Amino acid sequence: MKLDPFYLIVDSASWISRLVPLGVKLVQLRIKDADGDLLRSQIAWSKAICAEYGCQLIVNDHWKLAIETGCDFVHLGQEDLAIADINAIRNAGLRLGVSTHDGAELDTALAVEPDYIALGPVFSTTTKELKWAPQGLEKISGWKQQIGGLPLVAIGGISLERLPGIFENGADSAAVISDITNSQDPETRVGDWISATASWRN
Numbered sequence: 001m002k003l004d005p006f007y008l009i010v011d012s013a014s015w016i017s018r019l020v021p022l023g024v025k026l027v028q029l030r031i032k033d034a035d036g037d038l039l040r041s042q043i044a045w046s047k048a049i050c051a052e053y054g055c056q057l058i059v060n061d062h063w064k065l066a067i068e069t070g071c072d073f074v075h076l077g078q079e080d081l082a083i084a085d086i087n088a089i090r091n092a093g094l095r096l097g098v099s100t101h102d103g104a105e106l107d108t109a110l111a112v113e114p115d116y117i118a119l120g121p122v123f124s125t126t127t128k129e130l131k132w133a134p135q136g137l138e139k140i141s142g143w144k145q146q147i148g149g150l151p152l153v154a155i156g157g158i159s160l161e162r163l164p165g166i167f168e169n170g171a172d173s174a175a176v177i178s179d180i181t182n183s184q185d186p187e188t189r190v191g192d193w194i195s196a197t198a199s200w201r202n
């Protein structure tokens with residue numbers, strides 16, 4: 001399986017309605033502060049937009065709702081792996097991505113046979129508090145050697161300017177939040193990301 005090299009992460013369906021029509025092909029909905037009907041409607045609205053524009057939708061954490069709404073992927077952290085029903089995700093035809101930060105976590109992730117592995121934070125980030133120091137670009141090549149053909153997503157502090165190093169070290173996709181959502185002009189920035197990743201798309 002191949003992942004688009006530009007992996008956008010946002011925290012609302014409203015961001016998805018704004019940015020996906022510009023040509024984003026892979027987006028994660030990462031909502032940490034809602035539940036119940038609000039969460040369900042955010043996921044369902046996101047799915048409708050993604051279906052219209054041919055974008056794959058990854059849902060962070062909420063695997064039951066992802067199954068219910070027919071999303072493409074579920075993304076789980078290590079703490080989610082222990083409580084999620086991996087077979088239910090697979091049986092519903094969804095793909096699975098797992099976050100990793102160190103070797104032990106990589107072993108745990110590989111044991112569930114995920115469809116991609118995420119490694120972070122590559123650079124320092126203020127978007128998420130993490131106990132791990134920035135991993136650096138060398139860690140990307142180390143991870144890629146270990147996982148072989150399994151797609152590798154790099155995350156954390158990635159900006160447009162840092163993209164070449166990410167791909168040259170073996171990442172298949174670059175995940176981004178703040179370089180786009182904190183930009184003065186997110187629409188233009190998305191266009192810049194699509195262009196900057198074009199040569200890694202085939």
Ligand code: TZP
Nearest residue numbers: 120125127156157176177178
């Ligand atoms: N996991 C590891 S780093 C990170 C997450 C969710 C945050 C990435 O955000 P940004 O703004 O692209 O650094």
Ligand code: MG
Nearest residue numbers: 061076077080
């Ligand atoms: Mg999680």
